[in-house]
Amino acid sequence: xxxxxxxxxxxxxxxxxxxxxxxxxxxxxxxxxIDLHPDRLGIAAQLIDEEYRxxxxxxxxxxxxxxxxxxxTLLQQCAESGEAYVLAAQIASxxxxxxxxxxxxxxxxxxxxxxxxxxxxxLSIDHAVGQNWKDVFDMRLRLSVQSPNLQNLVALGALxxxxxxxxxxxxxxxxxxxxxxxxxxxSLAWACFQLGVLFGETLEPAQPASAQYWYEQALSYMPxxxxxxxxxxxxxxxxxxxxxxxxxxxxIQGSEDPEVSWRLAQLxxxxxxxxxxxxxxxxxxxxxxxxxxxxxxAFADHAVDFYLxxxxxxxxxxxxxxxxxxNRATLRAFELSHEAALACGQQALAQSLADRAALQWxxxxxxxxxxxxxxxxxxxxxxxQNSTISFSTT
Amino acid sequence: MSDHIDxxxxxxxxxxxxxDLFAFTSPTDPTRTVLIACVLPxxxxxxxxxxxxxxxxxxxxxxxxxxGLQAGFEPLSEEWRFTFQFEVLGPETVTGRAKxxxxxxxxxxxxxxxxxxxxxxxxTSDGRTRVFAGLRSDPFFPGWMPGQMxxxxxxxxxxxVLSVVVEFDTASTLAPERGSLYGVIAETTPRHPxxxxxVIPRFDWVGRPExxxxxxxxxxxxxxxxxxxxxxxxxxxxxxxxxxxxxxxTESLQLWDKKDQNIEWDTAALEAHVRVRLNxxxxxxxxxxxxxxxxxxxxxxxxxxxxxxxxxxxxxxxxVIDILVTWLINRDRGAFLQGGASQATQPGSTxxxxxxxxxKNMLSVTRSAELKATAQEVWQVIGGFGSLWHPLVxxxxxxxxxxxxLRRIETIDGKIMIERLSELDEAxxxxxxxxxxxxxxxxxxxxxxxxxxxxxxxxxxxVSYRPEGQGDLIVRLIISSLLxxxxxxxxxxxxxxx
Numbered sequence: 001x002x003x004x005x006x007x008x009x010x011x012x013x014x015x016x017x018x019x020x021x022x023x024x025x026x027x028x029x030x031x032x033x034i035d036l037h038p039d040r041l042g043i044a045a046q047l048i049d050e051e052y053r054x055x056x057x058x059x060x061x062x063x064x065x066x067x068x069x070x071x072x073t074l075l076q077q078c079a080e081s082g083e084a085y086v087l088a089a090q091i092a093s094x095x096x097x098x099x100x101x102x103x104x105x106x107x108x109x110x111x112x113x114x115x116x117x118x119x120x121x122x123l124s125i126d127h128a129v130g131q132n133w134k135d136v137f138d139m140r141l142r143l144s145v146q147s148p149n150l151q152n153l154v155a156l157g158a159l160x161x162x163x164x165x166x167x168x169x170x171x172x173x174x175x176x177x178x179x180x181x182x183x184x185x186x187s188l189a190w191a192c193f194q195l196g197v198l199f200g201e202t203l204e205p206a207q208p209a210s211a212q213y214w215y216e217q218a219l220s221y222m223p224x225x226x227x228x229x230x231x232x233x234x235x236x237x238x239x240x241x242x243x244x245x246x247x248x249x250x251x252i253q254g255s256e257d258p259e260v261s262w263r264l265a266q267l268x269x270x271x272x273x274x275x276x277x278x279x280x281x282x283x284x285x286x287x288x289x290x291x292x293x294x295x296x297x298a299f300a301d302h303a304v305d306f307y308l309x310x311x312x313x314x315x316x317x318x319x320x321x322x323x324x325x326x327n328r329a330t331l332r333a334f335e336l337s338h339e340a341a342l343a344c345g346q347q348a349l350a351q352s353l354a355d356r357a358a359l360q361w362x363x364x365x366x367x368x369x370x371x372x373x374x375x376x377x378x379x380x381x382x383x384x385q386n387s388t389i390s391f392s393t394t
Numbered sequence: 395m396s397d398h399i400d401x402x403x404x405x406x407x408x409x410x411x412x413x414d415l416f417a418f419t420s421p422t423d424p425t426r427t428v429l430i431a432c433v434l435p436x437x438x439x440x441x442x443x444x445x446x447x448x449x450x451x452x453x454x455x456x457x458x459x460x461x462g463l464q465a466g467f468e469p470l471s472e473e474w475r476f477t478f479q480f481e482v483l484g485p486e487t488v489t490g491r492a493k494x495x496x497x498x499x500x501x502x503x504x505x506x507x508x509x510x511x512x513x514x515x516x517x518t519s520d521g522r523t524r525v526f527a528g529l530r531s532d533p534f535f536p537g538w539m540p541g542q543m544x545x546x547x548x549x550x551x552x553x554x555v556l557s558v559v560v561e562f563d564t565a566s567t568l569a570p571e572r573g574s575l576y577g578v579i580a581e582t583t584p585r586h587p588x589x590x591x592x593v594i595p596r597f598d599w600v601g602r603p604e605x606x607x608x609x610x611x612x613x614x615x616x617x618x619x620x621x622x623x624x625x626x627x628x629x630x631x632x633x634x635x636x637x638x639x640x641x642x643x644t645e646s647l648q649l650w651d652k653k654d655q656n657i658e659w660d661t662a663a664l665e666a667h668v669r670v671r672l673n674x675x676x677x678x679x680x681x682x683x684x685x686x687x688x689x690x691x692x693x694x695x696x697x698x699x700x701x702x703x704x705x706x707x708x709x710x711x712x713x714v715i716d717i718l719v720t721w722l723i724n725r726d727r728g729a730f731l732q733g734g735a736s737q738a739t740q741p742g743s744t745x746x747x748x749x750x751x752x753x754k755n756m757l758s759v760t761r762s763a764e765l766k767a768t769a770q771e772v773w774q775v776i777g778g779f780g781s782l783w784h785p786l787v788x789x790x791x792x793x794x795x796x797x798x799x800l801r802r803i804e805t806i807d808g809k810i811m812i813e814r815l816s817e818l819d820e821a822x823x824x825x826x827x828x829x830x831x832x833x834x835x836x837x838x839x840x841x842x843x844x845x846x847x848x849x850x851x852x853x854x855x856x857v858s859y860r861p862e863g864q865g866d867l868i869v870r871l872i873i874s875s876l877l878x879x880x881x882x883x884x885x886x887x888x889x890x891x892x
Contacts, residue, residue, distance in 0.1 A: 018409075026437065183444065183584060
């Protein structure tokens with residue numbers, strides 16, 4: 001599955017530093033403008049894009065705070081605008097408040113928002129929460145044919161990966177890169193990062209060399225890309241290349257992203273530097289508490305892993321995992337909840353979660369790669385509307 | 395918005411998004427031609443060009459192929475191309491951040507090195523060509539919301555863009571003795587296209603203003619064809635897609651024509667108009683005079699079956715939106731449709747580089763008061779632009795009505811301020827205004843609004859400004875005093891909600 005990348009000439013993109021300077025200049029300017037003209041929805045849409053970039057690429061959790069402020073302003077100042085409610089739904093989705101996002105879309109529709117923007121946002125919500133899978137799959141496939149741009153192809157690749165169709169996922173990501181028309185280092189870095197995750201975390205067994213290659217490509221496009229640095233550092237940690245991992249993490253150690261300090265804690269632990277490890281572990285705990293306090297749903301799934309491991313609080317992990325599951329019943333959410341339930345010694349709950357997962361997701365190839373497949377009592381046969389999903393990629 | 399964000403793809407890397415193109419004879423030297431293109435809508439003060447994008451002007455000689463119902467322009471093959479390319483930033487120096495450098499490849503292949511932001515630009519040794527690149531105040535000023543044809547103030551007020559400017563000696567560069575009519579476009583293309591890629595190597599291009607946003611995208615429910623259009627090769631659209639574009643233009647121009655309930659464009663005239671618009675470039679005749687009023691005159695005269703009399707083109711201060719919508723809606727047979735914007739944040743200058751420096755970040759002062767009275771009760775007192783409620787105001791007189799209305803304020807210590815109403819929204823209980831004179835700040839805009847709350851109402855008064863002629867401390871003191879005194883007076887009058 002990893003032979004293709006060697007023959008792919010990676011497209012040129014605007015230098016990451018220049019793009020970051022422009023991103024910050026636009027962000028600054030747009031906030032100034034929206035303060036003066038809170039009804040300029042075009043500026044608000046641009047701000048949402050830029051703040052999302054900030055959150056995703058730079059691990060800046062305060063971007064989510066600013067987006068929520070923007071959402072409040074939009075709904076106050078443009079209460080009669082359907083498009084304002086679509087933007088509010090987009091922001092609610094970013095912080096994983098999917099129920100609220102859905103309510104905003106209903107209001108947006110009542111206020112006459114365009115069918116196109118409603119459809120795009122609903123698709124994004126359905127995909128994130130794992131509902132209406134057949135429709136989501138059909139729509140993602142259709143979009144990738146109608147508009148085979150990087151955004152649509154990466155989104156389709158992510159869906160394939162969640163379904164367990166890894167070959168298709170890889171092909172979709174590679175096509176996204178090969179057919180890029182935008183020269184945005186943000187977009188290309190994102191596509192490369194997704195490939196890194198596919199090879200490093202989704203595939204069983206993982207292919208760390210391929211994952212490393214793609215994380216490095218992501219960083220060549222966007223050097224400060226926090227998530228890519230953290231994931232790549234994790235690969236190096238696993239391989240015992242501690243100095244390489246440290247060099248990746250030191251430039252971003254000021255990041256608010258709790259995973260940065262978590263990885264540093266693991267690194268210093270491996271180095272035998274207990275004091276530094278303890279310091280970073282305490283920082284990680286504080287960071288998780290801070291982001292969970294502000295955006296519990298957005299960070300719940302990431303925090304589960306931490307509390308199950310160095311965080312040493314399986315009860316909290318289970319509480320967060322169930323909260324996440326209630327919010328978005330994806331296969332990954334079931335897996336996390338199952339793991340947390342087992343860690344808390346709640347065998348019955350764990351079994352029930354595995355059975356529910358099998359009922360809901362048994363029709364997907366992904367279940368075969370899941371640790372739930374061996375423990376679920378329910379027959380792994382589809383029982384719902386999902387049974388009609390077609391895996392044809394033509 | 396001229397060509398700003400004209401298609402979903404433009405948001406991916408906005409530094410490739412062309413926002414405007416200008417082409418005109420220099421107002422101070424009629425022997426020279428000026429081309430200006432802008433990119434990166436909403437650019438901030440630190441914005442820079444991409445190192446992997448070509449920013450190019452392309453000029454082709456045109457042949458007028460007919461008049462009236464046969465109107466048309468045929469681009470000839472001879473081409474002049476000015477291509478700007480930029481580099482990554484070098485290391486920072488002790489004196490500050492590194493500057494971005496680049497160069498312009500001139501027709502014939504010579505290059506002219508430049509530094510981004512150098513106000514005077516750089517000139518070739520023979521003086522023939524001068525170029526500039528850097529941050530500028532966005533010269534575009536739209537005053538209509540196209541969907542509803544609602545007149546609005548310039549909604550790009552205070553915005554910035556990155557501009558590239560070329561000024562050249564017309565006679566020695568374009569050889570106009572062989573024909574003085576030209577088509578001009580600007581385009582952004584990959585500097586290092588992947589030779590194996592089947593992707594069309596173009597990010598964006600622009601000819602006439604609003605070809606994409608106001609016209610191609612004006613058919614409700616229609617497929618968004620702007621991304622497709624932006625990848626076309628200028629002067630040579632793909633023949634297979636021509637029917638698609640022709641149909642879209644026809645539908646759109648029909649919709650525009652109907653906006654005043656009168657049909658000015660019959661089927662044959664519409665067909666000619668579509669044919670002219672399918673050839674999308676700024677049309678200039680360098681042998682004829684150009685002015686702020688001459689934009690589209692060549693196309694309009696040609697379509698009306700008469701010889702054109704001006705050089706057409708597009709000057710920096712041309713009111714292109716009002717010229718365009720008037721032509722589309724009433725074909726210049728009715729009143730000129732003046733929108734809510736009559737000039738850019740900083741109107742263009744008559745000297746190189748013609749577009750003004752970028753707008754600095756605005757400073758702001760905001761004050762709020764929670765009041766016991768209802769929003770309606772408070773709005774009745776302060777909601778009129780001419781309401782005399784502020785204790786520092788001794789006298790107030792109004793001139794005119796609606797947006798644009800002026801108020802002359804005489805303060806109790808004898809100072810005079812003049813402010814212009816920008817927008818009044820009774821339903822939202824809000825008005826915005828701009829300072830004309832009286833406080834050392836420019837620009838200066840304010841907004842006053844009242845909102846209902848659980849305990850009564852909340853008043854918010856905010857002012858955004860840039861100090862001019864005085865330090866910020868003094869200006870901020872003046873504005874803060876004004877707002878503080880106003881809020882204190884409202885609390886005293888209506889009672890402060892706790």
